[in-house]
Amino acid sequence: MLMKNFLKSVNLKGIENALKSKGRKILVYHSDVDGMCSSALLMKFFPDFKPIPREGPVIEEGFLEVLISKRPDVIVFLDIPADQEWKKLLVLKKRLGKVRIAIIDHHIIEKDMNESGMIHVNPRFESKEVYVPASAVMYEILNVLKYPVKKFLWISAVGVxxxxxxEDCKELLEECEKTFPGSLSDKPSPFKLSKVAEMLSALITLRGLKGAKLGLDLLVKFETLKDIGKHRDLRDCHEKVRKEIESIMEDFGKHAEFMSGKNLIIYEIKSKLNITSIIATKITDTYKNEVIIIRKKSRQGWKISLRCQSGKTNVGDLAKKASLGIGSGGGHQKSAGALVKDWEKFRKRVLKQI
Structure with missing residues (x-):
């Protein structure tokens, strides 16, 4: 019901006109499973977009120039809180002239870009506390616009x-279970959507942005849920990541730093895989009331995943404040990420704020 109410205030005609328009079109999407699934839904009906996966909302000068050099007529940011880089968006709009820019997102809103002549869609305009992944937003947009998207409901559910x-997508998930019996429940089924989500996540974990691009290509290509289960490469990636997770969780039990006075758990991953987010989420399943901070050293600095399943601590705000001046960070109330150059400074800020 929330989505239907929210979409009443959305410029759906403007979105459809931008998606259907001719010319050069770019799709900038988040390189996670929700980003892949929401983008796959869009590209099922508008395949002429050039997709570019991104790890976050930061628009570096180099990427800004890349976008400008392509002279696009339309740019869609999907599952990317591009409004966090609103100054860069204004530069983009000014230098490209008549370009249409649309943001379809669900992260915490920093600035309403509708006021700057762009299309900005986010369920949080209706309710600040709502959490509706981009896959559900994109599905509902296409559904209201009368595109035959119901046969791809399973893609939206995987992203969710x-x-x-x-919590905020119960109706969509219930509809998916009715359409694909057993895909979400304990009923017998050839394939569970939770496993599909794990397989796609494993692809990103092992191959990074290339994995995010391959995952999107596969989702656009596949017509049914059965197609996913037949893909050997996806199954192999899933098994490799599963074994790595088991090893890391065993090490977590031995070396994690438990700070009971602050309800905080800190752990450093030394795996070669890009796996901080997966491990943070897995730990949260056990420690729902604690703030979980998982860090991993990378070439760019410290990659950090933050979780707090209870929502008692807003880790989105925590990540943003703790990374100020030393990197970038942000996200949702219960789930966030950061990339910083100075771990010790980040840690001190976290301890001060909690």
Whole structure:
């Protein structure tokens, strides 16, 4: 019901006109499962977009110039809180002239870009506390616009599951279970959507942005849920990541730093895989009331995943404040991420704020 009410205030005609328009079109999407699934739904009906996966909302000068050099007529940011880079968006709009820019997102809103002549869609305009993944937003937009998207409801559900959007997407998930019996429940089924989410996540974990691009290509290509289960490469990636997770969780039990006075758990991953987010989420399943901070050293600095399943601590705000001046960070109330150069400074800020 929330989505239907929210969409009443959305410029749906403007979105459809932008998606259907001719010319050069770019799709900038988040390189996680929700980003892949929401983008796949869009590209099922508008395949002429050039997709570019991104790890976050930061628009570096180099990427800004890349976008400008392509001279696009339309740019869609999907599952990317591009409004956090609103100054860069204004530069983009000014230098490209008549370009249409649309943001279809569900992260915490920093600035309403509708006021700057762009299309900005986010369920949080209706309710600040709502958590509706981009896959559900994109599905509902296409559904209201009368596109035959119901046969791809399973793609939307996979994105919702991967992004832990259960609470505010109950109707969508219930509809998916009715359409594909056993895909979400304990009923017998050839394939569970939770496993599909894990397989796609494993692809990103092992191959990074290339994995995010391959995952999107596969979802656009596949017509049914059965197609996913037949893909050997996806199954192999899933098994490799599963074994790595088991090893890391065993090490977590031995070396994690438990700070009971602050309800805080800190752990450093030394795996070669890009796996901080997966481990943070898995730990949260056991420690729902604690703030979980998982860090991993990368070439760019410290990659950090933050979780607090209870929502008692807003880790989105925590990540943003703790990374100020030393990197970038942000996200949702229960789930967030950061990339910083100075871990010790980040840690001190976290301890001060909690």
């Amino acid at each position: 599951i991967a992004d832990y959007g259960f």
